[in-house]
Amino acid sequence: MQLTQATDYSFRVVLYLAALDPGAIVSAKDISTHENVPMRFLLKTLRSLVKAGILRSYRGPDGGYALAKQPENITLRDVIEAVEGPLYINRCFIDEDYCSKHWTSACPVHRALGDVQRKLVQELDKHNFADLLAHNRQDQGKNSGRLLVSVSTG
Amino acid sequence: MQLTQATDYSFRVVLYLAALDPGAIVSAKDISTHENVPMRFLLKTLRSLVKAGILRSYRGPDGGYALAKQPENITLRDVIEAVEGPLYINRCFIDEDYCSKHWTSACPVHRALGDVQRKLVQELDKHNFADLLAHNRQDQGKNSGRLLVSVSTG
DNA sequence: CCATTGTATACCCGAGTGGTATAGTTTACT
DNA sequence: AGTAAACTATACCACTCGGGTATACAATGG
16 A cells, blocks of 8 residues: 555656756656656656656657646646556456456445545645646745755655 | 555455354355455454454354444444554654654644545544445446445455 | 364465566657 | 667566464463
């Protein structure tokens, strides 16, 4: 019941890109040093984000990555599902055959968990990266005014 | 971001016990065959539930397990945390040092995830096993009247 | 004292997470 | 064209953890 490290990295990466000028292209190396993510691992993770349509990649010299959407159109859920696949809190939602009894519809636990999952997804959908940035900027004003472009999730 | 199989088993076990007469003692073997859970694995899992105060165990002949609380005082969250430990959707909630940047409080992702987690826990707390049983009984009335004591989560 | 239960500890296997290596392919620039 | 700077694809490795098993032990009732 925990997000993977790759997902956590991805949050940082998207937030980092969202804080830059719209459409800005940044190399993987740049992101790696800036966000403290191992280069090779980052590359692998970035591909998931590209495949999911969250980032665009540009090859060749001066290539790199940029957001493929507006920050307000990228939610926490989008990033999670891009990296980890569709969100299911219990196996019986993925594979009906998983349960040895096959009483999916009649099972009260299944129903309750479905309820919980729906709420969870709703909640994750509420948070987009424009909002996250806005919160960040608020803090800067309140605290120091120092540029907190490089943001961690910890 | 998924519950373990042990947790899923535990849901079934608690629901099974909750459906019996209050205080009824059932042997692990009985539970194992009834709920289709490998004996040895079940025993290990049951210990977690005992340690968490959800079940009581009785040794010796005619020993076994019984609920240690009323079903309405056992929630989905209780069972999850009994088996998997405290519920944290991201590592930075467990270990502040996990994040390479140590900006926990200033991090907007951390804040947003904290928000989500709070809602998730709230939601899990809403579902107790008395309610789950009630739903189950409703279905029986509607469908067949057949006794659905042995319930799966799938 | 013995059979029937649960308890404790330790081990095993496979899958998945986290990370690395290597050999490409695309593109801009000269 | 050629070359260097980027991303891409594939495969590999170490380690952890989930799922499950084995063995020896402790408590309890008859």
